[in-house]
Amino acid sequence: MATTAEWRWRPGQERVAHAILDAMLTSTRVLIEAYPGIGKTRAALWACSASDTDAIILVRTRNEASVYVSEARKMSLVVIPLLARYGFCPVFRHVPRSIFYDLCRRIRSSNICNYYNNTVWRLFRSETIELVLDMASKCSSIEEIAERLVENNRCPFTASLMASKCAKFVVATYPYYLDESIRETVFSEIARERFTIFDEVHTLFTEYISRFRFLDLGEALATLRTAYRALRKVAKRNPDQFEYVLNMVARGIEAAKLLMDRDRRRKRRVSLYDAASEVEEALSEVLDASISFTHGGFLAVPAKLEVPETFAGMSAYIPKTLAKLGLSARTVEVPPPQPLVKARIVSGVTTRYRDMDEEMETRIGRELESILRTCERPTLVVFPSKRVAEEIARRIELDLLRFAAWRGDPSLEDPIHVDVAGGRLAEGVNVPYRAIIVVGLPYPSPSPAMKAVISRLGFEAAEDVMKIRLLQALGRGTRAGARAWILDERAHNLELPSWIEVEE
Numbered sequence: 001m002a003t004t005a006e007w008r009w010r011p012g013q014e015r016v017a018h019a020i021l022d023a024m025l026t027s028t029r030v031l032i033e034a035y036p037g038i039g040k041t042r043a044a045l046w047a048c049s050a051s052d053t054d055a056i057i058l059v060r061t062r063n064e065a066s067v068y069v070s071e072a073r074k075m076s077l078v079v080i081p082l083l084a085r086y087g088f089c090p091v092f093r094h095v096p097r098s099i100f101y102d103l104c105r106r107i108r109s110s111n112i113c114n115y116y117n118n119t120v121w122r123l124f125r126s127e128t129i130e131l132v133l134d135m136a137s138k139c140s141s142i143e144e145i146a147e148r149l150v151e152n153n154r155c156p157f158t159a160s161l162m163a164s165k166c167a168k169f170v171v172a173t174y175p176y177y178l179d180e181s182i183r184e185t186v187f188s189e190i191a192r193e194r195f196t197i198f199d200e201v202h203t204l205f206t207e208y209i210s211r212f213r214f215l216d217l218g219e220a221l222a223t224l225r226t227a228y229r230a231l232r233k234v235a236k237r238n239p240d241q242f243e244y245v246l247n248m249v250a251r252g253i254e255a256a257k258l259l260m261d262r263d264r265r266r267k268r269r270v271s272l273y274d275a276a277s278e279v280e281e282a283l284s285e286v287l288d289a290s291i292s293f294t295h296g297g298f299l300a301v302p303a304k305l306e307v308p309e310t311f312a313g314m315s316a317y318i319p320k321t322l323a324k325l326g327l328s329a330r331t332v333e334v335p336p337p338q339p340l341v342k343a344r345i346v347s348g349v350t351t352r353y354r355d356m357d358e359e360m361e362t363r364i365g366r367e368l369e370s371i372l373r374t375c376e377r378p379t380l381v382v383f384p385s386k387r388v389a390e391e392i393a394r395r396i397e398l399d400l401l402r403f404a405a406w407r408g409d410p411s412l413e414d415p416i417h418v419d420v421a422g423g424r425l426a427e428g429v430n431v432p433y434r435a436i437i438v439v440g441l442p443y444p445s446p447s448p449a450m451k452a453v454i455s456r457l458g459f460e461a462a463e464d465v466m467k468i469r470l471l472q473a474l475g476r477g478t479r480a481g482a483r484a485w486i487l488d489e490r491a492h493n494l495e496l497p498s499w500i501e502v503e504e
């Protein structure tokens with residue numbers, strides 16, 4: 001078991017570790033709301049090492065998976081990363097995700113993927129597992145592990161899957177849990193008898209609702225065409241296996257064209273219902289969702305969440321809607337010893353849709369400008385959307401558009417960083433910001449997909465999305481004890497966590 005001798009617990013970190021350990025030992029569920037920067041990775045790894053339970057840790061990004069692998073090494077643990085099929089596959093490097101899995105499955109079952117064969121042939125199996133274990137204890141990122149496996153002619157995904165089955169601790173990204181087809185074939189196999197740790201558990205909620213999609217007719221047609229082209233390429237090698245699906249997608253393309261051309265549809269005496277059903281069927285073949293024709297387009301609703309019997313979930317904010325997805329559990333709150341961010345809510349301004357007119361944009365612009373002139377650098381400015389950013393930037397003297405176009409790595413040479421809520425800077429980049437300005441509460445736009453989410457989960461789902469985005473942005477300020485401004489009077493009604501001190 002790893003000891004704590006090499007590091008000092010941060011305030012509250014030990015409580016997080018013990019809450020996870022307790023859930024592991026008693027086979028129960030726990031949700032832990034802990035302030036940003038508390039050190040959840042180490043707390044989770046400590047709990048893993050202290051219990052005798054096999055565990056799978058789910059993280060948001062590949063970077064976070066790499067952090068678990070390298071932190072584990074410092075604690076004399078080996079955590080095997082489950083490498084994605086998509087993105088690490090040496091065969092289909094530029095194929096769209098929507099059809100990649102189908103293509104991979106088909107060439108595997110036809111025995112024509114040499115990377116796969118070299119990995120699973122009996123002679124090479126134990127050598128492959130040794131290779132993965134060796135890489136996990138040496139490489140500094142999961143990309144490096146994947147590269148080394150490809151150099152050794154192994155399929156990175158299959159090799160890591162084989163090693164994961166015998167490893168005590170495994171780290172994987174959320175799609176393994178959320179994607180129904182992957183979960184059935186992969187996750188359920190390695191997660192059997194394992195305790196599940198959801199790192200940044202709010203991701204489960206945001207990722208799940210992001211899978212509600214609305215495709216207008218043009219998008220549906222484009223999706224089917226892309227799928228058809230990619231399938232036809234592979235079908236050349238194996239025509240029999242693809243005949244059925246190629247025909248179905250071709251019929252879907254024809255039906256989508258008829259849906260777009262009412263006169264032609266009438267001339268061919270095809271009903272709207274029949275054409276829509278053909279497209280629904282074809283799309284269901286290439287997307288992992290149930291498809292229904294509605295409002296002149298196709299709504300793709302994700303498969304239902306499978307909830308594990310026992311788990312621990314950690315986040316700076318536990319969305320209320322998680323319980324509606326079946327993830328109800330005992331909650332443990334771990335506040336910091338003192339507030340980490342001081343925030344001021346600016347009254348008289350809001351980005352509420354019905355109040356946004358020229359006058360409001362000018363008012364917000366003036367407030368933003370006066371804060372930017374005096375606040376410390378580096379500064380992060382977060383807008384609810386690119387459209388709002390551009391509207392407001394037009395109304396102030398500072399050349400904010402220049403910053404809005406910023407795309408590079410964050411550096412202190414460019415001390416004002418601008419992003420939209422939920423963007424890369426606003427969520428996960430570790431810059432020691434001294435000031436955070438959130439322009440407007442970042443509610444999700446009322447798209448058809450969001451309306452479907454609200455009709456199924458209630459308006460609380462939209463509130464949760466907004467709050468997650470807001471807290472993620474403010475959480476960027478915890479490293480340097482930043483000052484924050486929220487330019488939206490609606491924030492007065494929000495219940496904010498104790499790591500944010502609201503100044504009157």
Ligand code: SF4
Pocket residue numbers: 085086089090091092103104105107108113115116154155156157158
């Ligand atoms: S089996 Fe592996 S290497 Fe082969 S196509 Fe699938 S992901 Fe790629």
